[in-house]
Amino acid sequence: MTISQHKVVTIHYKVVDAHSGDLLESSEGGDPMIYLHGASNIIPGLEKALEGKSVGDELEITIAPEEAYGERQDEHIHQLPIESFEGVESIEPGMAFTAQTPQGPINLVVQDVTEEMVTVDANHPLAGKSLTFSVKIDSIRDASDEEKAHGHAHGPEGHNH
Incomplete structure (x- = not known):
């Protein structure tokens, strides 16, 4: 199974400021992130990079501000x-x-x-920054009808906790 529209994807990730190398956020030592692909739950550049990937794939990608949190305005x-x-x-x-x-x-x-x-x-704290993501795909499953209707994942099994 590959990542595509209406798949619920579980990833472990680390994101650093591409300019300074400072660690901004990581799922290491915690729960992975679960999101509904194709529902704009994550920044556009990361969603595009994950399209078509499979369980076990690892990638590192640097995303420019316009595909992340936008430019500072x-x-x-x-x-x-x-x-x-x-x-x-x-x-x-x-x-x-x-x-x-x-x-x-x-x-x-x-x-x-x-x-x-x-x-x-009121700019997003990460606006204007290029972000480097290191991602490992943990699992992919079909979204439930309820998840598709709500536009987000409801946890590992699709139940709303």
């Missing part, structure tokens, strides 16, 4: 009045918040704080 940097952070005792650069918006929750990272304004960045 200036329009995702916002200035908010400090009153927006009412109830937060001290706001420091690097702090992360989740803001509820009409389009759903977005993550913000504080960049700068003045007496009146807080500059926040």
Whole structure:
């Protein structure tokens, strides 16, 4: 069986910043990642690279930002009045918040704080980075009708835990 549309794939992976070599995330020593192929559950570049692969295959691929988390965009940097952070005792650069918006929750990272304004960045933390993935394919199975309808995998056996 090879990886294609509507297959549930289990992979072990490691991802590093292609520029610095810093380890960003790894499934080593933990549970593998399970995803539904063809449902945009993972970044496009990785999904394309896994298409047609089989159990036991290993690959290393570097994915450019446009096929990963996109380029950093200036329009995702916002200035908010400090009153927006009412109830937060001290706001420091690097702090992360989740803001509820009409389009759903977005993550913000504080960049700068003045007496009146807080500059926040809503870019994905990995935006603008090329990422190198090392992947080993652990298992492939057909997705259940429920998984196809929901657009994501429900665990190793297809049951919703």
